[in-house]
Amino acid sequence: MKKLAILTLFLIGINVTAQTELTHEVYFETDEFLVPDTEHSRLLMFLSEIEALDIQKISIYGFTDDRGSDSYNLVLSQERANAIKTIFSNNEFDESIITNVDGKGKILVKLIKEADLNKIRGLNRKVEIIVQPYNPPRELVQPEKKDITESLNDKNLKAGDKILLENILFKTGYSVLLPESKKTLEDMAKIMVEREDIYFTIQGHVCCTQNSRDALDRKTKQRNLSLARAKYIYDYLAKKGVDKRRMKYVGMRRKFPLGGEPKFDRRVEILITYVGETN
Incomplete structure (x- = not known):
């Protein structure tokens, strides 16, 4: 957990791409798909930021580091993606706008310094969340309400x-x-x-x-x-x-x-x- 806490210093909670796409990353311990407490708290902060948006779709992609077999990593990455989808659902986000929940398997590590290897692997054990709001927001028709x-x-x-x-x-x-x-x-x-x-x-x-x-x-x-x-x-x-x-x-x-x-x-x-x- 201490290593994971150090990694969070490198994170940016919410990234905006071309002002139309918001992204967030959730990081995991080795061989785990349960969301660590620190990452869960960060994710809830992200959900608070996007809950008022008129969201068109949400994509969730799971990844692992380069260790382990391809078949093992595909299963683990899918379990990580599923865990994040469950958190969205538990916090009242409409599942119909979650259009992709995919495990992508391992991220290969390029030749780097040995001292940086654990850090890079830690950053690869993740789920990427991509939120695409309607831009501009839709004009929603409010139903007629009774007094x-x-x-x-x-x-x-x-x-x-x-x-x-x-x-x-x-x-x-x-x-x-x-x-x-x-x-x-x-x-x-x-x-x-x-x-x-x-x-x-x-x-x-x-x-x-x-x-x-x-x-x-x-x-x-x-x-x-x-x-x-x-x-x-x-x-x-x-x-x-x-x-x-x-x-x-x-x-x-x-x-x-x-x-x-x-x-x-x-x-x-x-x-x-x-x-x-x-x-």
Whole structure:
């Protein structure tokens, strides 16, 4: 690990090519495809830099050093590429834009000084990530959204109804709201305080994970991001005066993706469980 830490001094976290392509490299220990902690932290920083971009495609290429057989190195380089793809998925990046995940095998070493050999081999045990954003970014059509106040004030609400909080969206990998979502949550809290007849469950959702798994919460490093998002809303409503006995919260993992833009799957929904009589 000490050698790997020294190597990071030679790294550039994000490289920009012709202002349209961003690259990042992740480095590995000998014969390993598990991402070292230091490299994992660097990769998460890179993901934070690109998550707001309108990305056209992502390519992931794995490599090994020159030691070992060709067949062994092809397998190892593919495992390294797959490990990086999994991290992208766990952190709510849409797999459909990851167009290449390939193991390229060994990188041959040219004749160099013996003293530099270990350093060069260390730099060859890597995965290269190439991110190509749309340039210029696309003009995305925003779906028409319902007014949350109208939905919650509907006198015909009944148990089993589900309300999608379309304007409450979360930062990728976190249970923190995007700034533009806070006003909607404030409006929702005011209505829920007044409508004491409504009992409900807050359902949290995530984007882009494999096999309907939950995503990783980057703050806690726990795989319970959908639950954390639901609890964020629960805690906020409780703080604003909504009776906790009227509320529950659950994490739905990625069981019910909406399709379309990934950011709309980073959401919460309200399931009405009981509506009492009003005078």
